[in-house]
Amino acid sequence: MISYSDTLKISSKFDELKKRGEGAYMAHVYYGDPNEEFSIRLIRTLAENGADLIEFGIPFSDPTADGPAFQAACERSLRGGMTPKRCIEGLERLRREGLKAPVVVTTYYNIPYSMGLERFMAEIKEAGAQAVIVPDLSFEEADELVRAGGKQGLDVIFQIAPTTEGARLNRIIDAASGFLYVINVEGVTGTKKELQRSTLELIRGVRSRTGIPLMAGFGVSKKEHVVDLVSSGADGVVTGSAIAEIYSRKLDGPEDALPEIARFAREIKAGCVEGFARRSLNR
């Protein structure tokens, strides 16, 4: 068994970044796409080039909240024989080999449901995860998973969306732990050219109601997006499809894409820093 220092706690990470005056960058990958070795190197590259947190995806056959890039990623990974168990072993290996960033495991609900919620949570905890995101688990159905997470000290990350309103929004905010994941767009994952004005308003609105860290995801693919989001009050951003898009153009030798991905991560992280600086100015 591997033991983790307190610095891996999500709250500590946000505290630390705030102290440093930086927004947080969470990089989302589906493990095993197109193979395990690449995923390990990819995650390491991201962590070394600015990713503060890793969103570690266990692929699912029917990723309904994901756009084309991540659908293809799940398909490739599964076609390569990936299983939830091997994913968890992969996470364990990353930890063993020194990964220091907090890890948020993400997958669809049938994966933990199939394994048994308690066992799933115990296994990912043991492998080194700090939290989970289940994009098809509504707040209304989350009790069981939250309970299982509680036993392990794992946060179940809730999402809010542009369509989340009124009393429900408040209830979700009140129940959130770890951080709140703000879905930027009405739609699935995938890169977008432009950030919508309404997204920034959403961030500002939620910001004014809660102190919990806000991570803005879906559609983020450019430094400008990041600067705008963080300066509007987000505590950080998530990129996912943008990364998959880079290496999926070079599937024969995805390692060749790592330098470009490293550059991309550094830029996003730079946006997190710049956005935070602007935020201080805005106040």
Place this chain on the structure above:
Amino acid sequence: MISYSDTLKISSKFDELKKRGEGAYMAHVYYGDPNEEFSIRLIRTLAENGADLIEFGIPFSDPTADGPAFQAACERSLRGGMTPKRCIEGLERLRREGLKAPVVVTTYYNIPYSMGLERFMAEIKEAGAQAVIVPDLSFEEADELVRAGGKQGLDVIFQIAPTTEGARLNRIIDAASGFLYVINVEGVTGTKKELQRSTLELIRGVRSRTGIPLMAGFGVSKKEHVVDLVSSGADGVVTGSAIAEIYSRKLDGPEDALPEIARFAREIKAGCVEGFARRSLNR
């Protein structure tokens, strides 16, 4: 205008044959198949080789009482541009060129209906016909045509079939003029290998009820048929499809078939004679 001797009268023809101790042979052709010149030569050949009467067919687009051989004959003739008017002119020409046999014009009812019954009867009379057979004109609908025929002294030949029974049979027999056409088979025109026993019974049955000449048609293609029919009481036979079948195998030069047709006619006629002789023996 051509004038015809009394010998052309149908009743005279039957009287004459009876006196000679022969059954009557009526040969049925569709005029214009495959062309007019051939039909003229065909009819002449038939008359010269034993045919006592000519059943002169005006082709119709939908010959529902005819089998494949005569359907094809109608189609070929019409495709060659044949019209009822040209048929009637053809008959006129045959008479002009010396045809002496009584002629029974046969066609479907829409042809006289379309031309007008009176006009049609007048024109065929003038061209040299002695009677008409309309295979789709039931006894029940025949009044008008009989009236038009009466004005011209043309017989309208009625048919009876194996299915004709009881009071209707008697009514048809009573109303018949010229001769009665006995349909040998339940079906359409066309050659048959065997003659059915029931056919001969039909002939005998009708024979016992009336003195009017009986002509047996449909399915006759062999001398044996003819002998059986005439010896059973028929006053004669009709062949049609059998002739068309012979020349339709040589449509490129149908004239080449005339010798075979002549042979065929002579045989049928021989059957008429032999059958008559046997009839006398039977008595």
Place this chain on the structure above:
Amino acid sequence: MKKGRFGIFGGQYVSELLMPVLIELEEAFDRICPTEDFQRRFRGLLRDYGGRPTPLYYAQNLSGLVGFRVYLKREDLLCGGSHKLNNSLGQALLASRMNKKRIITETAAGQHGVSAAMAGNIVGLETEIFMGVKDMERQESNVKRMRLLGGRVTPVTTGYGLLKDAVSDTLREWTTSSRTTHYLMGSAVGPHPFPMIVATFQSVIGEEIKAQVLEKDGGLPDAIVACGSGGSNAVGAFRPFIEEKDVRLYFIEGGGESLDADNCAAAFALGRPGVLHGAVMQILQDEHGQIKPSRTRASGLNYPGRGPEISHLCQTGRVKAGYAFDRDVFEAVRVMCRTEGLIPALETAHAIAYVLKNKEDFDRDDVVVINYSGRGDKDLDLIFRHSEDKQ
């Protein structure tokens, strides 16, 4: 009027071979059809097997488009997809009560053939269907249906390989087998008693229309529009209204490309009375009396004769004969699809096309019933290809 006659039309112009069976058939129909036993079974099958009464649907969107109230009599919902089953069930039942062993018939669009095969199976009689080879190509899906149902489909290659040739071949077959076999005539044509029998079985359409339109609209309709060639769906719809002189009746034929085109089937515009397949009818024919085939895109409208009853009704002016050209028919299909979500049979689309193209025939407060005789499944490929071509 003489039995079997409608004015100058009708009669029994058939081979002597068939007269006895026609007499037998008339006698059997008169004897069996009115019995409670027959009616109970027939009505029961129409209801439980066929799906009668078919609805009278107020087509709100279509009405909005044309500017007057349009109801559709939904024969497309009858089992098999058209009005044909009304007649097939009736005649098949009759045939079985007559102890016939077999049913023969002909079909063009295939709708009648399908319904005959269905009805044959219900009463346990073998069914053989004659179909022109050209129609077999065009209505391939219905050929498959008939064969799956166990119907023997016999290709007709004589003549033009079209419906009239199939009717001829069926008549020929009947002359050889009439003792054991019933000819299940598919439209209100042929020798007496067929037009009477078919019209009787089909008049359930008109009876229902009358009751339904009274219930829904509080009065009789101002007009009824039906497509046809033989006229069975039209006569069935019109019969109970013939004495109602305020109800205008429209009979719509296939216009083909144009009145000059050789595929035109507008027998009331271009034909004249004649004799075919056993009856005096309004017929498409040439100057010499040879029958002309038509080849509109709707196989079911290509019979060259108009049944004696509809011939008489049109000749005397009680029914107005109209026609619709192919292009307007396809447009009518499109309109029907988009307004009401219904894909009509091409035959049926002629009635719709007439209404769309002749709006001036109808007043703002007219109530118009279109006899929606069948669904377009059988014509799907033809319709789809046409709609693609236009894009």
Place this chain on the structure above:
Amino acid sequence: MKKGRFGIFGGQYVSELLMPVLIELEEAFDRICPTEDFQRRFRGLLRDYGGRPTPLYYAQNLSGLVGFRVYLKREDLLCGGSHKLNNSLGQALLASRMNKKRIITETAAGQHGVSAAMAGNIVGLETEIFMGVKDMERQESNVKRMRLLGGRVTPVTTGYGLLKDAVSDTLREWTTSSRTTHYLMGSAVGPHPFPMIVATFQSVIGEEIKAQVLEKDGGLPDAIVACGSGGSNAVGAFRPFIEEKDVRLYFIEGGGESLDADNCAAAFALGRPGVLHGAVMQILQDEHGQIKPSRTRASGLNYPGRGPEISHLCQTGRVKAGYAFDRDVFEAVRVMCRTEGLIPALETAHAIAYVLKNKEDFDRDDVVVINYSGRGDKDLDLIFRHSEDKQ
């Protein structure tokens, strides 16, 4: 029981993006559906457009063959050719009352897509239908129908190009457009309130069966047999009988080639509870929880999940789950064609096949109702090719 739950099944497992619209939908359904105005329009359309009530047909010849009384609930006669329209009309009306501008949905056999396009046109809403490319090939004629009706058919190439992938894509599309768009869920699956809504609109089937069998047979049936995957026709037929403990209920899935074959869809034999497309359901999945597609010959039975209600009914033993193998299904089609002149949809033929192969489940004096969910026109080519191959 918690709202939206049937035992352990059901719930709302969706992206947060969709929760608000699900809440809106449930609220709208509860508010609008019971109103007299909605019910009048809905019932009116079911009757006049759809052709309800559909008959309950006593299948005399089939009964003779199996040795007990069999009734067919004739959903094949519903406009469009299957039970799907009941639900599509209801949801389309609801969507228009909710001021949605557009309908999206998915389809496998195409029956639901066709009915959605019809219903969309009736209420004047645009319709977009997601369909797996494999299903588009197999159900080509329904693709044509949808397109003729103006429905936009969007091919789904993700995953296996089958129904589950189409559902996923429709959900994705819905997350981007839920403010203006209604997802017209095609079976009794998906997150609450869909299973409830679909079952409510479909339960007209069972209500009619109850009244009709009482009238025709003087009592309740002994058994009701329905095919299904999502379970909408089954739940619709079963609902009014669930409390009638003497009425045995059978739910028949696609068995494919055999239970070992990878096209088998017998989720109750081979699956286990899981979460897909918004709900806990009985699901075909591998040991790791990845969803397994099935590929029986009946496109409409290839959804890997069983709706929450039918999942619960089968789990608790109230409904007996069975399956039919492909070869028996084709044989059932043949029997149906020959005995009653009806070509069933391949889906429907599963229920018939079960009855034919499991006669020992039924007593000599049992009254068995088969929910005859659809007609086989859409499967004609497949069926015909199969019947030719066998000859």
